[in-house]
Structure formats: C-alpha cells, structure tokens
Amino acid sequence: MNWLKIFKRRKNSDQEIAAQRLRLVLAHDRANLSPGMLDMLKDEIIAVISRHLEIDANKVEVNFTEDQREMRLVADIPLQSPRRRPV
Amino acid sequence: MAGKIITISSGKGGVGKTTATANIGLGLAMLGARVICIDADIGLRNLDVMLGLENRIVYDIINYIEGRCRFRQALVRDKRFPELFMMPAAQTRAKDAISVEQMKSVAQEAAQMVDFVLIDSPAGIEHGFRCASAPAELVLVVANPEIASVRDADRVVGLLEAETSTPARLIINRIKPEMVQRKEMLAPEDVVDMLAIDLIGLIPEDPEILTASNRGNPIVLNNGSPAGQAFLDISRRLQGEDVPFAPLKPPSFFKRLLGSH
Numbered sequence: 001m002n003w004l005k006i007f008k009r010r011k012n013s014d015q016e017i018a019a020q021r022l023r024l025v026l027a028h029d030r031a032n033l034s035p036g037m038l039d040m041l042k043d044e045i046i047a048v049i050s051r052h053l054e055i056d057a058n059k060v061e062v063n064f065t066e067d068q069r070e071m072r073l074v075a076d077i078p079l080q081s082p083r084r085r086p087v
Numbered sequence: 088m089a090g091k092i093i094t095i096s097s098g099k100g101g102v103g104k105t106t107a108t109a110n111i112g113l114g115l116a117m118l119g120a121r122v123i124c125i126d127a128d129i130g131l132r133n134l135d136v137m138l139g140l141e142n143r144i145v146y147d148i149i150n151y152i153e154g155r156c157r158f159r160q161a162l163v164r165d166k167r168f169p170e171l172f173m174m175p176a177a178q179t180r181a182k183d184a185i186s187v188e189q190m191k192s193v194a195q196e197a198a199q200m201v202d203f204v205l206i207d208s209p210a211g212i213e214h215g216f217r218c219a220s221a222p223a224e225l226v227l228v229v230a231n232p233e234i235a236s237v238r239d240a241d242r243v244v245g246l247l248e249a250e251t252s253t254p255a256r257l258i259i260n261r262i263k264p265e266m267v268q269r270k271e272m273l274a275p276e277d278v279v280d281m282l283a284i285d286l287i288g289l290i291p292e293d294p295e296i297l298t299a300s301n302r303g304n305p306i307v308l309n310n311g312s313p314a315g316q317a318f319l320d321i322s323r324r325l326q327g328e329d330v331p332f333a334p335l336k337p338p339s340f341f342k343r344l345l346g347s348h
Contacts, residue, residue, distance in 0.1 A: 013270035019277045022234045026241050026281055068283040069248070 027064035031071050038062065045075060054080035089198040090121070093205050093325065094223035098239030100210030102231045103260040106296060107288075107318070108207040109137035110307040111227075114322030116168035117307065121201035123162065125174045125194065127219040128209040129184055132176035139303020140165065140173055149177035152189050158196055167308070172201070182215045194222035203325065212242055220247065226255045227287060227321075232262055232273040237281065244284055256287040258321065263292045265337035275335075288321040290314055291335050 028034060033041070042062040049055055061076040095108045105128070112124040125148065126134035135141040143163045151161040151174075165171035174197070177184060190206075197204045208219035220226055226247055230240035240257070247253050259275050266272035279286050293314035299306040306315040307322075313333075320330045 015267070015270040015273060015277075018234055018273050019281075022237055022273070022281060025234065025238055029238065029241060030245065069244075 023066075027066060027071065030066075030069070031064055031073075038064075042075075045077075049077060056080050089195070090123075090200070090202045090204055091325075092194050092198050092222050092224050093203065094127075094208050094220045094226045095205060095229060096208040096216060096220060096226055096243055097210065097229040097236070098212055098216075098241075098243040099230075099236045102229050102236050103258075103290070104210070104229050105133045105137050105207050106300065106305070107227065107229050107258055107260065107290075107321075108134060108205050109300075109305045110315070110318035111321050111325070112171060112173075112203075112205045113138070113165075113168070113305050114307045114319045115203050115205075115325065116165065116171035117319065118322055118326060119170075120203055120322075120326065121170040122203045122205065123172045123174060123197040123201050124205045124207065125197065126176035127185075127190065127206050127215065129176045129180055129182050129215065130178065131209065132178050134173060134207050135163070135175050136303060137300055137305060138165065138173055141303075144175050147175045147177045148193060149180050149184050152185060152193065170201075182209065182213075185218055187218050187221045190218040191222045212239075212246055216243070216246075220251065220253065223253050226253050227258055228255050228282075228284065229258045229260050230278060230282070231260055232267070232275065232278055234273075237273070237278055241282055244282055256285050257282055258288040258290065259286070260288075260290045261292045262289060262335055264335040267335070268337055286332070287324055288317060289332055289335060290317045 045062060046057050046060055056078045059078045063074055065072045065074050095104050097104050108124055112122050115122045124134060126132045135144060140163045146156040146161045148161060150156045151158055161174055162172040194204055194206060206219050209215035228240050228243055230236045244255050247255050257279060259278055262275060263272055267274050275289055291313050293312060295312050296306050296314055299309060306312055307318045309315045323330045
C-alpha cells in the first residue's frame with residue numbers, strides 16, 4: 001500500500017476539491033461575472049491604478065469573497081516598494 | 088385558518104423532489120395532519136406513482152382549471168390515510184397550460200381544506216418553477232451533495248430571494264455517510280454553509296427508497312429505516328417540533344456485507 005498516496009489524499013481530498021470548485025462557481029454565478037470577465041476587470045483595474053501609482057502588476061489579486069449570501073469584490077494591489085524603485 | 092402552502096423545489100432534476108414531496112406529505116398525514124399534495128410538474132407527472140395512487144386518478148389539475156370538474160373531484164384520496172389527498176398534474180399538456188395566478192388560486196383553495204398544501208415543483212427555473220413557487224409561504228430546496236446540484240439549488244435560492252422573498256430551507260438528499268467520512272463527498276455542513284439557508288433535513292442514501300417507490304409505498308411508512316425516519320423528522324419540523332438532527336452513520340458492516348451499500 002502506498003502510504004504517501006494516502007497522506008496526499010487526506011490533504012487534498014475529493015471533498016475539499018469539490019468544495020473549492022463549488023465555492024468558486026457559486027461566487028461567479030452570484031456575481032454574474034464569468035472568470036474570463038473577472039480577468040478583464042483585473043487588467044482594467046491595473047491599467048487605471050498604474051496611471052497614478054507604481055504597482056506590482058504581477059502580484060495583483062482580484063477575487064470574490066462571500067459573507068453568507070453577501071458578495072464582495074476584493075482587490076489586493078501591492079505597491080512597488082520605494083526602495084526597489086529605479087531612480 | 089388556512090393551511091400552510093409549501094413548495095418543494097431544486098432547480099436540477101432527479102435530485103429527489105417528488106420523493107421528498109411524497110414522503111413529507113405522507114409523514115405529515117402519519118402525524119395526524121390533513122394534507123393535499125399538488126403535482127405541479129405538468130406533462131411529467133410522477134407524484135401519483137410515488138404515492139401509489141396512479142390507478143385512482145380520474146381528473147387532474149388542468150381539468151379543474153378548465154372547469155371540467157369540481158375541486159374535490161380533482162383530488163385523489165390516499166388509500167392509507169383518509170386525510171391525505173393528491174392532486175395530479177395533467178400528463179398530456181404543456182407546462183404553460185397553467186398560469187401563475189391559476190396556480191395561486193388552486194393552492195389557496197386547497198389551503199382552505201387542509202393543514203398543509205405541498206406543491207411538487209418541476210425541475211428548472213422557468214415558468215413551471217415560478218408557478219409552483221408563487222403560492223408558497225415556504226420553499227424546501229432539495230439538493231444532493233454534488234457540485235451541479237448545489238449550484239442549481241443556489242440559483243433557486245437566489246431567484247426566491249430576489250423575486251419573492253419567500254423563505255427557503257434546505258433538504259440535503261442522497262448523502263452517503265461513508266463517502267463523507269472518507270472525504271470523498273461534500274460534507275453536509277459545507278453545503279449548508281455555501282447555500283447559507285437553514286437546514287430542515289438530512290436524508291441518507293438508501294436503496295430502500297427505490298424499492299419503496301417500486302411498490303408505491305414511500306419509505307417513510309417503513310419504521311426503522313434511517314431515510315424514512317429522516318423524512319418523518321422533516322414533517323415534524325414543519326409542524327413546529329424541535330427535532331435534533333440525527334448524526335448520519337455509515338451503514339453497518341453487515342449491511343455492507345449483504346451488498347445494500
């Protein structure tokens with residue numbers, strides 16, 4: 001018996017995978033915004049913010065969060081560290 | 088005082104709406120309530136066979152709406168409980184043969200006669216669902232612990248919230264406790280958490296549900312079966328009783344050995 005496999009399954013069970021996929025699908029359904037549209041929205045947000053601030057575009061995260069049935073769009077936009085800013 | 092009108096819905100088909108309607112209706116009758124179960128699945132009626140009453144049908148809901156029979160004539164009396172009635176759907180008509188207003192008036196007329204009116208909704212979220220849910224004071228949403236079913240149930244809950252603000256409560260059907268235990272199936276608490284509505288029933292998967300429906304004797308009549316008990320618990324909760332949720336146990340070793348997995 002492959003104990004490693006059993007351990008792996010515990011950590012990433014079918015139950016967890018189903019729950020994660022379901023949460024994501026519900027978030028997009030409830031907001032009526034497909035994953036592709038969310039990506040476009042993210043790109044637009046990055047473009048707008050970049051006009052005023054130096055941001056780390058690769059680390060920007062835009063996601064839905066839910067509190068009961070209330071949906072929220074949360075954007076995490078890290079600024080370019082001033083120390084790393086080219087002079 | 089008029090009876091309570093409750094609609095059983097799900098969005099997705101095949102998750103156990105009709106089974107739930109038959110069992111909860113029969114359960115309420117077993118507890119002494121007067122009940123009318125209305126089959127709102129026009130064109131695809133099945134509540135009659137679930138209840139074992141298919142041979143007693145003379146008229147149906149559309150006959151009544153079109154004035155071809157009196158209200159009482161469109162009702163089929165249950166053979167086990169004289170205070171339980173079923174109003175069959177028409178089998179050879181389209182879903183739009185009935186309007187929201189007509190469904191409301193039929194349900195309200197039924198509510199004058201009995202303590203509970205249960206409406207078995209068709210699958211989907213279109214006209215048939217809207218008709219079935221319009222008269223309801225409460226909607227019981229049936230879901231199975233799998234992604235597609237929960238997703239569709241969420242649409243139903245969302246529509247109810249947005250359009251009618253009718254309260255909804257959740258029935259999770261076909262739970263396989265041994266699969267939940269092995270973390271191979273969505274856990275009931277996760278489903279409740281995601282749909283964010285109050286739970287009213289947890290029904291374990293049980294092969295006896297099929298054998299019961301083969302005979303037209305819903306499983307709630309079978310004393311001692313966990314699924315039957317779970318349905319009866321829902322009926323009790325609808326009557327206002329505070330019934331704790333029984334922990335779901337995987338089938339015993341012997342039962343699994345006998346193959347009734």
